[in-house]
Amino acid sequence: MQKPRWDSRRIGVFVVTAFLFLFALAFVHPFGNAKVANPARPLMASAQVEHSVLDVMQRSCQNCHSEQTVWPLYSRMAPISWLIEKDVQDGRSHWNMSNWDRYSSDERQDILSQIGPMVRNRKMPLPQYLLLHSEAKLSDADVELLYQWTRRERKRLRAEASSASPGTK
Numbered sequence: 001m002q003k004p005r006w007d008s009r010r011i012g013v014f015v016v017t018a019f020l021f022l023f024a025l026a027f028v029h030p031f032g033n034a035k036v037a038n039p040a041r042p043l044m045a046s047a048q049v050e051h052s053v054l055d056v057m058q059r060s061c062q063n064c065h066s067e068q069t070v071w072p073l074y075s076r077m078a079p080i081s082w083l084i085e086k087d088v089q090d091g092r093s094h095w096n097m098s099n100w101d102r103y104s105s106d107e108r109q110d111i112l113s114q115i116g117p118m119v120r121n122r123k124m125p126l127p128q129y130l131l132l133h134s135e136a137k138l139s140d141a142d143v144e145l146l147y148q149w150t151r152r153e154r155k156r157l158r159a160e161a162s163s164a165s166p167g168t169k
Helices: 008-025 051-060 080-094 097-102 105-120 127-132 140-164
Strands: none
Touching: 051 140, 105 140
């Protein structure tokens, strides 16, 4: 009588090997390790942000646009972790709330000029993020609050820049 091709021992070895391989993948970060950050840095340091605006930013923006990302359990499993880390790195490269005080005035104004329309046109937060984070969905009031804040902050930064450079009108 012929032995079955896959006996229980071979299946066990295969399962253990596959598990070890997947476990090892969890430590691979093909886009760099976005989880290595400085979460102690305050959000939007040096900006004039009302508490209501900061609350909305913390709920809807901080996970992708700051060093204070809250990493869910599924973000530790490859290849899902790679996709999430890539999205977070992309988000931080466009706007990092933890590094606001490190941007020049021109960079801040540029970022603000992008945030307002992105929020108003409902391009942020990303739809794929909202699938798993419904609490981040912006209400119409949230959208208007963020949009008006970006306008006020840009105006303040422009006024600050023009008063700092004498002789310009």
